[in-house]
Amino acid sequence: MGAPEHPGTIERSPNLLAASRRLVASLWEHAGIRLQLFSLEAAEERDRLLAALAAIVAMVVFIGMALAFAGIGVLLAEWESPNRILVAAAIAAGFGIAGVAAWLIMRRLLAQATPLFRHSLAEWQRDVDDLRTQAEPEA
Numbered sequence: 107m108g109a110p111e112h113p114g115t116i117e118r119s120p121n122l123l124a125a126s127r128r129l130v131a132s133l134w135e136h137a138g139i140r141l142q143l144f145s146l147e148a149a150e151e152r153d154r155l156l157a158a159l160a161a162i163v164a165m166v167v168f169i170g171m172a173l174a175f176a177g178i179g180v181l182l183a184e185w186e187s188p189n190r191i192l193v194a195a196a197i198a199a200g201f202g203i204a205g206v207a208a209w210l211i212m213r214r215l216l217a218q219a220t221p222l223f224r225h226s227l228a229e230w231q232r233d234v235d236d237l238r239t240q241a242e243p244e245a
Contacts, residue, residue: 136233144226173201 177197184193 147226
């Protein structure tokens with residue numbers, strides 16, 4: 107290798123250029139794999155949330171209807187007694203307590219949410235650790 111033909115230019119080794127292209131292709135392929143994993147986890151999370159939302163809506167509707175009819179039944183059973191006002195207030199208080207309990211349970215469940223894309227993040231961290239291990243000089 108002599109001096110470059112044109113001053114101010116750098117000679118490039120074909121081997122270095124080919125190695126660089128292979129490195130970029132490998133990085134691009136690796137990024138594509140990570141993107142596929144990320145999109146798969148996003149789809150799974152979306153499906154899980156939609157199914158949970160449908161179940162919650164159905165649960166709220168059916169439990170609400172059951173409680174309402176149970177309350178009406180108890181109120182009708184006690185209508186002729188002098189305790190009908192007390193029964194109506196107890197039914198309302200029971201519904202209020204159930205609502206507060208459901209709110210507290212919902213808060214607890216939302217606070218325990220799993221991290222989104224935990225598999226992608228774990229794979230990413232494992233890759234970073236592997237690269238750091240390979241980059242360390244051997245003693």
